[in-house]
Amino acid sequence: MRRVFGALGGFAAFVALWEGYKAVGAPEGTAVWGVHILPRTDDLSMPHLYTVIQRLGHPELAGGRPIWRVVLDACLFTFGITAAGFAAGVLVGFLLAALMQRFGVIERGLLPYVVLSQTVPLVALAPLVAGWSGRLSFGPYPWQDWMTVSTIAAYLAFFPVAVGLLRGLQSPPASGVELMRSYAAGWWRTFVKLRLPSALPFLFPALRLAGAAAVVGAVVGEISTGTRGGIGRLVIEYAREATSDPAKVYTAMLGAALLGLAVAGFVSLLEIPLMRHRRRVEVNVI
Amino acid sequence: MTAVSIAGVTKVFNAGRSDEVTALSDVDLTVDSGQFVSLIGPSGCGKSTLLRLIADLIEPTSGTVTVAGKPARQARRDQEYGIAFQQAGLFEWRTVRRNVELPLELRRTPRQQRRARAEEMLGLVGLSDFGGHYPAQLSGGMQQRVAIARALAVHPPLLLMDEPFGALDEMTRERLQTELLQICAKTETSTVFVTHSISEAVFLSDKVVVMSARPGRIVATIDVELPSRDEAARQSTAYFDTVTAVRKALRS
Amino acid sequence: MKWARTVLPPVVVGVLGLAGWELTVKLGRIAPFILPAPSAIWAELVEQRGNVLDAALASGANALAGLIGGTVVAVLAALLTSQARWLSDVSVPFAAVVNALPIIALAPILNNMFDSTSSVPRRLVAGIIVFFPVFVNTLRGLREVDPTHRELMDSYAAGGWKFARLVRLPSALPHLFTGLRQASSLAVIAAVVAEYFGGLQDGLGARITSAAAFTAYPRAWAFVAGACALGLAFYLTTLLLERLAMPWKARS
Numbered sequence: 001m002r003r004v005f006g007a008l009g010g011f012a013a014f015v016a017l018w019e020g021y022k023a024v025g026a027p028e029g030t031a032v033w034g035v036h037i038l039p040r041t042d043d044l045s046m047p048h049l050y051t052v053i054q055r056l057g058h059p060e061l062a063g064g065r066p067i068w069r070v071v072l073d074a075c076l077f078t079f080g081i082t083a084a085g086f087a088a089g090v091l092v093g094f095l096l097a098a099l100m101q102r103f104g105v106i107e108r109g110l111l112p113y114v115v116l117s118q119t120v121p122l123v124a125l126a127p128l129v130a131g132w133s134g135r136l137s138f139g140p141y142p143w144q145d146w147m148t149v150s151t152i153a154a155y156l157a158f159f160p161v162a163v164g165l166l167r168g169l170q171s172p173p174a175s176g177v178e179l180m181r182s183y184a185a186g187w188w189r190t191f192v193k194l195r196l197p198s199a200l201p202f203l204f205p206a207l208r209l210a211g212a213a214a215v216v217g218a219v220v221g222e223i224s225t226g227t228r229g230g231i232g233r234l235v236i237e238y239a240r241e242a243t244s245d246p247a248k249v250y251t252a253m254l255g256a257a258l259l260g261l262a263v264a265g266f267v268s269l270l271e272i273p274l275m276r277h278r279r280r281v282e283v284n285v286i
Numbered sequence: 287m288t289a290v291s292i293a294g295v296t297k298v299f300n301a302g303r304s305d306e307v308t309a310l311s312d313v314d315l316t317v318d319s320g321q322f323v324s325l326i327g328p329s330g331c332g333k334s335t336l337l338r339l340i341a342d343l344i345e346p347t348s349g350t351v352t353v354a355g356k357p358a359r360q361a362r363r364d365q366e367y368g369i370a371f372q373q374a375g376l377f378e379w380r381t382v383r384r385n386v387e388l389p390l391e392l393r394r395t396p397r398q399q400r401r402a403r404a405e406e407m408l409g410l411v412g413l414s415d416f417g418g419h420y421p422a423q424l425s426g427g428m429q430q431r432v433a434i435a436r437a438l439a440v441h442p443p444l445l446l447m448d449e450p451f452g453a454l455d456e457m458t459r460e461r462l463q464t465e466l467l468q469i470c471a472k473t474e475t476s477t478v479f480v481t482h483s484i485s486e487a488v489f490l491s492d493k494v495v496v497m498s499a500r501p502g503r504i505v506a507t508i509d510v511e512l513p514s515r516d517e518a519a520r521q522s523t524a525y526f527d528t529v530t531a532v533r534k535a536l537r538s
Numbered sequence: 539m540k541w542a543r544t545v546l547p548p549v550v551v552g553v554l555g556l557a558g559w560e561l562t563v564k565l566g567r568i569a570p571f572i573l574p575a576p577s578a579i580w581a582e583l584v585e586q587r588g589n590v591l592d593a594a595l596a597s598g599a600n601a602l603a604g605l606i607g608g609t610v611v612a613v614l615a616a617l618l619t620s621q622a623r624w625l626s627d628v629s630v631p632f633a634a635v636v637n638a639l640p641i642i643a644l645a646p647i648l649n650n651m652f653d654s655t656s657s658v659p660r661r662l663v664a665g666i667i668v669f670f671p672v673f674v675n676t677l678r679g680l681r682e683v684d685p686t687h688r689e690l691m692d693s694y695a696a697g698g699w700k701f702a703r704l705v706r707l708p709s710a711l712p713h714l715f716t717g718l719r720q721a722s723s724l725a726v727i728a729a730v731v732a733e734y735f736g737g738l739q740d741g742l743g744a745r746i747t748s749a750a751a752f753t754a755y756p757r758a759w760a761f762v763a764g765a766c767a768l769g770l771a772f773y774l775t776t777l778l779l780e781r782l783a784m785p786w787k788a789r790s
Contacts, residue, residue: 010632113552212639236736261638
């Protein structure tokens with residue numbers, strides 16, 4: 001209940017801040033030593049929030065479908081791609097974590113790179129992976145734009161899962177591992193009955209991080225590839241029209257926010273049956 | 287002069303609620319100047335609560351607590367006691383020396399004096415060479431010694447200890463017990479010591495106060511007369527007899 | 539030899555990886571638009587080092603501005619919210635929700651709000667992205683107080699600001715750096731990627747997209763390598779700062 005209040009309260013504070021600043025801020029923005037540090041407050045740069053809501057109901061172009069439908073469709077499209085990438089990333093992350101737990105050598109060899117990969121902007125590769133579309137094919141299946149986007153989402157999702165799950169798999173106390181040994185349980189049995197359940201409190205926070213990363217990867221990927229039909233493309237398109245139709249780009253932003261929430265909600269749904277009565281452990285992935 | 291005087295103290299937690307519990311019921315206790323008094327009893331008998339009442343970390347529901355001739359609250363403000371807990375509670379971000387200097391800092395003692403006093407206390411507990419180390423580099427026993435040095439840094443007339451050796455192994459415990467007695471003798475502090483261990487209580491104290499389970503009451507006060515307070519004492523008949531007496535009182 | 543055990547495997551993996559990459563591209567005749575060879579990337583990097591450095595400095599400046607701004611605001615916000623229990627209980631879920639959204643998508647809107655020649659939008663996006671991990675972690679550090687430390691400071695009658703200065707802030711420092719480690723990498727990522735959304739194009743992000751648009755893939759990869767180096771530099775600097783600010787963590 002507190003969480004809902006928190007979200008609502010924060011949202012209310014945001015609305016107050018936005019409209020409040022619009023009311024008192026200088027129309028040309030505020031400049032300190034020639035650098036604009038506060039934005040312009042005229043309706044073109046900062047439309048009233050109510051205008052944005054209204055815009056949702058109006059058509060996209062003259063005589064087209066209402067914006068909220070366009071945005072929603074774009075969200076769904078991107079959600080599908082994100083989900084595909086997320087699933088792939090989680091799977092690979094899972095396999096890698098299991099491998100690293102099983103073979104210490106692999107852990108020592110690969111983990112530094114996995115951790116380092118979180119400190120560098122790998123998503124910068126997006127425009128380069130985008131170059132694959134239209135030129136690469138697996139047999140009869142040509143590489144399509146959406147696959148690029150999924151790939152980018154997948155490898156942004158894969159790292160937090162690999163690190164978080166590895167920590168989780170290594171978390172059972174030595175006494176627990178020795179107990180399984182005394183039952184003559186092999187690596188697989190120990191993995192399934194001890195390590196996996198112990199890893200769950202570490203896995204879900206990592207999944208949430210991976211989900212958010214996948215969304216960012218998908219949005220940036222869509223922009224780099226120019227994929228039509230997704231929310232990333234919509235944000236850029238509407239941003240171009242900002243001078244004539246300022247509220248439009250904000251509707252696209254709402255869509256992007258909705259996407260992020262949907263993915264987070266999806267992970268939380270997975271969590272409910274598996275994490276009842278258990279505390280969560282936040283693992284710092286770098 | 288009495289160091290501590292407790293009269294008719296009762297402590298009730300969560301009064302009026304469904305989880306109300308009477309931790310202490312009508313307790314009287316006196317600690318004379320320079321005396322070493324142990325509080326012993328089963329879990330939940332209120333001995334830690336009693337210690338915290340003396341320290342003014344909690345307030346009694348009824349009754350009075352007098353420390354160094356003042357009400358407990360005033361005594362805390364005037365820093366009339368030093369306290370050591372089961373967890374050494376050292377600040378991991380400060381060196382050992384700076385940890386011992388903490389109460390002196392709070393009293394705005396000038397830097398030179400602080401330094402000198404801290405060195406003196408570290409010498410007292412045998413850790414002069416470790417002033418520049420960080421707590422994480424010290425063993426549990428050493429950390430506890432630093433905590434004792436810190437507790438005595440302001441040269442308080444009263445020392446309060448809540449199972450300070452509880453987390454240590456037997457050998458370290460016995461060694462620290464001997465050291466503690468030497469320190470208390472040298473500094474002439476009165477001590478109130480909470481413990482679970484009968485042997486520890488008898489070895490250390492002039493007086494062992496036995497408490498009953500909830501609601502906490504004082505069941506017996508046993509005076510301890512040992513020929514000496516060293517390793518030989520641990521084998522003496524007087525020691526074993528007193529231990530038996532305390533055990534009987536606990537069982538009753 | 540222990541050193542060899544930890545250092546050797548990643549070095550071996552790195553060398554084998556690079557060699558394997560080089561061979562696969564050369565022998566498999568993989569076109570540069572899919573994957574250029576490391577040697578080609580290196581050649582471009584050397585040739586373009588002036589441009590790479592300039593772009594890296596521009597992106598680095600944006601990332602740094604965002605990092606510092608976001609951290610300062612986050613620490614202040616954490617200090618404020620830690621004063622009221624209800625406020626912190628409510629703001630952590632809110633921060634978690636906002637953090638799940640693709641904040642980078644704010645870039646086009648911010649570009650509209652400011653001049654098209656301004657660096658502020660990219661710095662703002664970086665700042666907002668930096669805010670959340672630093673805020674959440676610092677708040678956690680400020681709220682978690684060791685109960686023994688609490689009792690100790692109570693016994694010294696030291697509360698309020700004294701307690702915050704001597705206990706809360708130093709013990710929150712490790713948590714602050716946990717957040718800062720994540721934030722430093724996120725700031726670089728944000729500064730580079732924000733350029734994909736338009737706005738002033740003088741940093742690494744713009745170079746990558748323009749090189750890709752001209753199908754000069756090895757050059758594009760060279761700029762990516764520059765971005766990775768920048769990210770690493772930020773991360774390592776943060777680690778260094780951590781070492782300097784918390785000397786007690788290093789030795790144990």
